[in-house]
Amino acid sequence: MSTGGERTDRPRVCFLGAGTMAxxxxxxMLSAGWPADRITATHRRPEGxxxxxxxxxxxxxxxxxxxxxxxxxxxxxxxxxxxxxxLASVVEGLSPHTVVASLCAGITCAAMESxxxxxxxxxxxxxxxxxxxxxxxxxxxAGVSGISxxxxxxxxxxxxxxxxxQTVGSTVEIxxxxxxxxxxxxxxxxxxxxxxAEAMIEAGVxxxxxxxxxxxxxxxxxxxxxxxxxxxxxxxxxREQVTSPAGSTAAAxxxxxxxxxxxxxxSAIAAATERNRxxxxxxxxxx
Ligand SMILES: NC(=O)C1=CN([C@@H]2O[C@H](COP(=O)(O)OP(=O)(O)OC[C@H]3O[C@@H](n4cnc5c(N)ncnc54)[C@H](O)[C@@H]3O)[C@@H](O)[C@H]2O)C=CC1
Ligand SMILES: O=C(O)[C@@H]1CCC=N1
Numbered sequence: 323m324s325t326g327g328e329r330t331d332r333p334r335v336c337f338l339g340a341g342t343m344a345x346x347x348x349x350x351m352l353s354a355g356w357p358a359d360r361i362t363a364t365h366r367r368p369e370g371x372x373x374x375x376x377x378x379x380x381x382x383x384x385x386x387x388x389x390x391x392x393x394x395x396x397x398x399x400x401x402x403x404x405x406x407x408x409l410a411s412v413v414e415g416l417s418p419h420t421v422v423a424s425l426c427a428g429i430t431c432a433a434m435e436s437x438x439x440x441x442x443x444x445x446x447x448x449x450x451x452x453x454x455x456x457x458x459x460x461x462x463x464a465g466v467s468g469i470s471x472x473x474x475x476x477x478x479x480x481x482x483x484x485x486x487x488q489t490v491g492s493t494v495e496i497x498x499x500x501x502x503x504x505x506x507x508x509x510x511x512x513x514x515x516x517x518x519a520e521a522m523i524e525a526g527v528x529x530x531x532x533x534x535x536x537x538x539x540x541x542x543x544x545x546x547x548x549x550x551x552x553x554x555x556x557x558x559x560x561r562e563q564v565t566s567p568a569g570s571t572a573a574a575x576x577x578x579x580x581x582x583x584x585x586x587x588x589s590a591i592a593a594a595t596e597r598n599r600x601x602x603x604x605x606x607x608x609x
Contacts, residue, residue, distance in 0.1 A: 328357045333482050336393035337363040338385055338408050339400035340374040343425055346461035347397075348378050350490030354463060364389045387415030395482050397454075398424040398434075402601040405429045406437045413438065418445040421479045423452040427505050428601030431472030431498060450479030453498060454487060455505045457512050465491030466508050470498035502602075506594030514590065519544055 335351075337344040340363040348361055358378070364385040365371040375382040383389045390396045390412045400408050405426040416422070416438075424434055431451045439447040451472030459465040467487040471480050480495075487493045496504060519540050526536030550560055565571040 328355045330357060330360075332356055332360050333394035333485065334360045334362070334392055335395045335397060335486060336390050337361075337397045337399050338390075338412065339363075339398070339404075340365045340370070340382060341399065342458065343456065343460075344397065344399035345374070345378075346458045346465070347399075347425075347456060347486070347490055348380065350460040350463045350465065351486065352378060352380075354489045356489060362389065362393070385411055387412050390415040390420065391417075393420060395421045395423060395486065397486075398422070398426055398429075400426065402426045402428050406433060409434060409437050410441075413441045413443070413446060416446055416449060418449070421450045421452060421475070421482050423454050423483050425454050425456060426601075427455070427509065428502065428598045428603075429453070430602050431470065431475075433602065433604075435472055435474070448474045450475035452480060452483045453501055454483060455501055455509045456487060456491070457509050459512060460487075460490035463490050467491060467493045468496050468501055468504035468508065469493050470496055470501055472498075502598035503591070503595045505598045506591045510594050514587070515544065 335356075337348065340348070344363060348363065351361060352358060358380050361378070362381045362383070363374055363378075365374055365382050366385060371382040371384070374380070385408060396412070396416065398405050398409055405424055406429070409422065409424075422434060422438070431453050434451045434453075435447075435449075438449050438451070441447075452475050453470045453472065454467050456465050456467040460467075465487070467490075469480070469483060469487065484493050484495075494504075522540045522543075523533070523536045526539065527533050531539070547560070551557065561575070565575060
């Protein structure tokens with residue numbers, strides 16, 4: 323998977339949990355040439371450990387203090403409800419130079435810092451904690467990650483996290499108060515677009531296109547629209563360029579607006595933001 327040109331001065335990164343999101347970041351790092359021997363992961367099931375080790379060619383162990391002992395950066399990548407317990411389970415292996423990052427929706431830097439402070443070990447109480455919200459496009463090195471530093475994270479700590487996340491996409495540093503909204507827009511955003519793609523394929527089939535043709539058309543339309551968007555033109559201008567007065571696109575846009583598509587996105591992103599906040603609330607048992 324490596325593109326060669328591996329740098330041996332890369333930080334050693336240990337992912338706690340090796341599911342979808344960690345896998346996307348690991349896959350992207352490897353394809354960017356990050357040395358496989360500088361990436362490790364933990365998995366709670368032995369068969370999962372074997373599968374992840376085989377897939378990525380990295381060392382995968384159970385979650386333990388030993389697993390993080392050599393890491394420069396420890397990335398918590400389990401479901402939000404398990405994040406603080408998983409962090410607590412490795413503290414004995416952390417050292418004062420370790421940076422701890424979390425990809426977990428809703429989990430605040432303060433919550434992670436409290437978990438470290440509650441160990442009673444002075445050097446861990448001042449550990450650098452960084453909150454990161456990536457998305458699954460990291461796998462193809464086209465992700466975007468929102469990054470917020472915790473109370474003790476200095477420029478050097480932040481730079482270590484940025485180095486990893488810029489290997490798999492772009493990064494934006496934001497105040498932590500905006501993390502739940504960012505997750506609702508870009509963390510989850512790929513799912514909204516996948517839903518639209520699915521709906522467009524079905525609609526094409528409904529109009530008589532062969533499924534494989536509809537599938538190809540939609541994939542390439544998304545790729546083309548994304549390429550135009552990243553050139554920087556405003557989305558409204560791109561939409562207007564396609565929309566002739568009284569034309570077919572105008573008819574379609576009218577149908578979408580009448581169906582409340584814009585309001586649906588407002589509600590969807592508000593619902594996701596609220597859910598992310600709830601996931602970080604200590605009393606939430608449904609995370
Ligand atoms: N899937 C996505 O698109 C995104 C996910 N995230 C965040 O990433 C985190 C992980 O999400 P996914 O990868 O989607 O979930 P997932 O369920 O695919 O992966 C979680 C992994 O953690 C493992 N795990 C649980 N407890 C563990 C333990 N004690 N030790 C080691 N491994 C343990 C599970 O076995 C599983 O493999 C979540 O907190 C989520 O908020 C953030 C951005 C996007
Ligand atoms: O919904 C989820 O579990 C994650 C959080 C951000 C994107 N997906």
